[in-house]
Each structure stands twice: as C-alpha cells, then as structure tokens.
Amino acid sequence: MKQYIIKGGTPLRGEVTIGGAKNAALGIIVAAIMANEPVRIENLPDVDDVRVLLDAIEGIGAIVEREDAHTVRINGALINALSVDEDAIRKIRGSYYLVGALLGKYKKALVALPGGCQIGSRPIDQHIKGFEQLGAEVTIHHGKIDAKAETLRGEHIYLDCPSVGATINIMMAACMAEGKTVIENPAKEPHIVDVANFLNSMGANIKGAGTDAIRIRGVESLHGSEYSIIPDQIEAGTYMLAVAATGGDVYIQNVIPKHLEAITAKLVEIGAVVEEFDDCVHVRADHRLSYANVKTMPYPGFPTDMQPQMATLLALSEGTSIVTETIFETRLKYVSELRRMGANIAVEGNAAFITGVDGFSGAKVSAPDLRAGAALVMAGLAAEGFTCVDQIQYIERGYENFEEKIRSLGGQIDKIDSEDERAVRKFKMKVS
Numbered sequence: 383m384k385q386y387i388i389k390g391g392t393p394l395r396g397e398v399t400i401g402g403a404k405n406a407a408l409g410i411i412v413a414a415i416m417a418n419e420p421v422r423i424e425n426l427p428d429v430d431d432v433r434v435l436l437d438a439i440e441g442i443g444a445i446v447e448r449e450d451a452h453t454v455r456i457n458g459a460l461i462n463a464l465s466v467d468e469d470a471i472r473k474i475r476g477s478y479y480l481v482g483a484l485l486g487k488y489k490k491a492l493v494a495l496p497g498g499c500q501i502g503s504r505p506i507d508q509h510i511k512g513f514e515q516l517g518a519e520v521t522i523h524h525g526k527i528d529a530k531a532e533t534l535r536g537e538h539i540y541l542d543c544p545s546v547g548a549t550i551n552i553m554m555a556a557c558m559a560e561g562k563t564v565i566e567n568p569a570k571e572p573h574i575v576d577v578a579n580f581l582n583s584m585g586a587n588i589k590g591a592g593t594d595a596i597r598i599r600g601v602e603s604l605h606g607s608e609y610s611i612i613p614d615q616i617e618a619g620t621y622m623l624a625v626a627a628t629g630g631d632v633y634i635q636n637v638i639p640k641h642l643e644a645i646t647a648k649l650v651e652i653g654a655v656v657e658e659f660d661d662c663v664h665v666r667a668d669h670r671l672s673y674a675n676v677k678t679m680p681y682p683g684f685p686t687d688m689q690p691q692m693a694t695l696l697a698l699s700e701g702t703s704i705v706t707e708t709i710f711e712t713r714l715k716y717v718s719e720l721r722r723m724g725a726n727i728a729v730e731g732n733a734a735f736i737t738g739v740d741g742f743s744g745a746k747v748s749a750p751d752l753r754a755g756a757a758l759v760m761a762g763l764a765a766e767g768f769t770c771v772d773q774i775q776y777i778e779r780g781y782e783n784f785e786e787k788i789r790s791l792g793g794q795i796d797k798i799d800s801e802d803e804r805a806v807r808k809f810k811m812k813v814s
C-alpha cells in the first residue's frame with residue numbers, strides 16, 4: 383500500500399498551476415459519447431476517476447484516443463453496448479452520468495449503481511424522478527439502474543434539493559428529448575455550467591445553467607466539438623487553505639477567482655491576505671489566523687468538498703469555530719484522525735466544535751475519503767515532525783500530481799510503499 387510521508391513545518395511558497403475540474407470532466411467525458419462525431423477535450427485532469435470513466439466508455443465501444451495526459455479525443459459513433467457494469471465503475475460517483483447520456487441518445491441504459499466517497503447515504507431518487515418525468519421507466523435490480531423509454535418528452539421538473547448529479551444527468555437526457563424541459567431548483571455549481579456549455583458546443587440547446595431554472599430544448603442529434611474544461615475550484619481551494627495553514631505565500635495560477643469567492647471570503651475573514659488577478663489568486667498568511675463559523679451550502683455557498691480542509695485550518699487558528707455540514711451526513715469522520723495530531727474538536731450531530739490549538743504534531747493517520755485525505759496531508763504539512771497518511775488511493779482519485787505540486791512549493795512530502803522501512807529512513811535522512 384502506498385502512503386504519503388510528510389515532514390511538516392515548512393511554509394508553502396512559490397507558484398502552483400491548477401488542473402481541469404474533476405467533477406466537470408466526469409460529466410463532459412460521458413456527455414461526449416452522445417455525439418456521433420469526434421469530440422476533443424482539453425484541460426482534462428490526469429486523475430484516477432477520469433481514467434476509470436474513460437476505460438468504461440471505451441468498454442462500451444466509444445473510441446478514446448489520448449493525445450497527451452490532458453487531452454483526449456472521444457468518438458461515440460460506434461457504441462455497441464448499453465450496459466456498463468465493471469467493478470471499477472462501481473467505485474466512482476460520476477458513473478451515474480452514463481444513465482442520462484445513454485438514455486438520452488439510445489433511450490436505454492443499464493448501469494451499475496454509483497460508488498464514490500462514503501460521506502453519506504447519497505440517494506439518487508432525484509435522478510430517477512427526472513428520468514421518469516421525461517417518460518422513462520426506471521428500475522433498480524441486482525445493483526443496477528435499468529432505464530428505458532419509447533420516447534423521451536420534455537417536462538417541467540422540480541428538484542427537491544439542488545443535486546449536482548441529478549441536474550447534470552437530467553440535463554443530458556433532456557438534451558435529446560422531444561420538446562422543452564425546464565429544471566427548477568437545479569444545482570448551480572460551476573461544473574453544471576461547464577457541462578451545459580460543452581453540450582451546447584455539440585449542438586444542444588440549454589439556457590439558464592447556473593441560474594434558478596435551466597431550460598432545455600431537445601435536439602435530434604449532437605455533433606463533434608472542441609472544448610477546454612474549467613479549472614478545478616476544489617483543487618485550487620485546497621492549495622489556498624494549505625498555504626494559509628503553513629503560513630506560506632503562493633500564487634495559485636489557472637483559476638477562475640469568482641468560483642473561489644466563498645473560500646476567499648472565509649480566508650479574509652480569519653485574517654489571511656488574498657489578492658485576485660484575472661486567472662490567479664495570491665494567498666499569504668504571516669500570522670496565526672483567527673476563528674470563524676462555516677456552514678456548507680450548495681454553490682455559491684461554502685462547498686462541502688472544502689469542509690474538511692477548512693476545519694483543519696480552523697483547528698490551527700485562534701479561538702473557537704463551528705463548522706456545520708449540511709449536505710452529507712457522515713462527512714466529519716476525519717475528525718478522529720485529526721485528533722491524533724492534537725486537534726481539539728468535538729462533534730455533535732452534523733457540527734464540529736473546534737477549539738484552535740497552537741500546532742499539530744505529526745502522527746500516523748488514514749485518509750477516510752478524497753477531500754478529508756487532502757485535509758490530512760494539509761495537517762501534516764503544518765504539523766511539527768513526521769506524518770504518515772495512508773489509504774491515499776482516495777486522494778489520487780481527485781488530485782493530480784499532488785505530492786509533486788506540494789514539493790514544488792517547498793513542502794517536504796514523498797509517496798512511498800508503507801511496508802518499505804528503507805524508504806521511510808531515506809526520506810527522513812533527506813529532509814533532516
């Protein structure tokens with residue numbers, strides 16, 4: 383098993399470039415198979431979730447050609463199977479987009495129920511409700527979503543909660559339905575807008591993505607396109623908070639500052655300095671930061687995917703902070719790991735009551751999921767002494783070249799085999 387070994391205490395400094403948004407990429411890769419012509423996608427993040435999804439679409443007959451690590455050509459003209467059920471695909475969340483895309487294009491899909499991080503019950507009732515309202519018959523059996531329709535007809539669909547997955551899934555199916563669909567109370571995350579823009583670049587007719595109602599007029603077919611994915615808001619936010627936690631000074635390049643507003647606002651509130659440029663943010667913190675209360679909310683609120691990183695930063699800040707998780711019910715599991723490093727956090731229900739400590743001390747900890755894993759690495763970078771983070775396969779699902787990017791900022795981190803004592807000793811000698 384691989385793990386990260388970290389020697390903390392070095393402020394991150396320099397410049398880091400953010401990759402394409404993972405969650406937009408998952409929607410866009412699947413949407414690409416809806417065209418019968420080649421689609422070229424740029425700024426693709428080179429992370430495990432993307433690799434799994436590309437393999438899955440190749441498995442049903444799409445032609446996938448990697449031009450380089452960040453560029454792919456996809457042609458969905460030769461899709462020959464509408465059933466997707468490999469072990470790998472069950473592990474990722476974005477697999478559910480295959481239902482919307484295949485149902486929209488072929489009016490039929492059989493896809494394994496999605497996996498993803500264990501951060502709550504993660505139902506898909508809103509996806510199913512949307513497909514059914516469009517005229518599909520949807521059943522779940524033997525762990526698979528089975529959706530079929532004679533025809534799909536545009537409808538007025540009201541989502542009970544602004545689900546990212548349901549919004550993208552329904553948008554994809556509705557793109558090739560007959561007539562007009564309106565999705566009310568949709569999610570408004572930047573990647574919803576990106577997937578809509580991509581579908582429009584293939585000839586779809588979607589208006590209002592990012593607002594309170596998305597209006598879609600169905601088209602008969604979609605055509606080839608070239609598209610570049612937006613930068614990853616969560617990757618950028620993770621570096622912003624890691625810089626603040628280590629008392630560093632970093633220019634974070636290739637970002638859309640508007641997408642980072644909720645994170646920037648909290649950083650400024652607790653005393654960090656954030657300067658915004660056209661496609662860059664400069665973050666610096668030269669003194670101990672102070673407390674804040676944070677509540678996760680759908681975009682443009684504070685992102686749930688930044689909650690563990692923010693709680694980690696507040697655990698090092700002065701005073702008492704409350705972090706409330708409103709989106710996923712079991713997303714505070716990492717707290718017990720942070721306590722091993724000296725954090726003083728009490729959890730009651732969906733709230734973490736944090737009393738800031740002067741510093742963390744390195745310990746052996748385990749990543750419970752993707753974003754909490756990144757938060758533990760951040761904690762290790764800020765801690766005194768050595769930290770080992772295992773179960774890093776979660777982190778590799780969503781952060782490209784994580785350890786290399788951190789090293790380029792002066793962070794002392796290596797990826798090693800957890801059984802390899804010599805590698806541990808070598809790292810310790812190198813950084814001492």
Ligand code: UD1
Nearest residue numbers: 405475476504505506507508509543545546547687709710
């Ligand atoms: C996506 C993101 C994930 C992020 C989350 C919220 C991907 C691959 N994953 O996950 O990183 O943390 O958005 O920003 O893009 N819900 C229902 N019924 C449904 C669907 C959702 O009740 O049918 C609830 C969920 O339980 C949760 C809330 O809606 O409480 C938001 O979930 P959703 O936006 O759907 O998250 P995901 O698409 O799974």
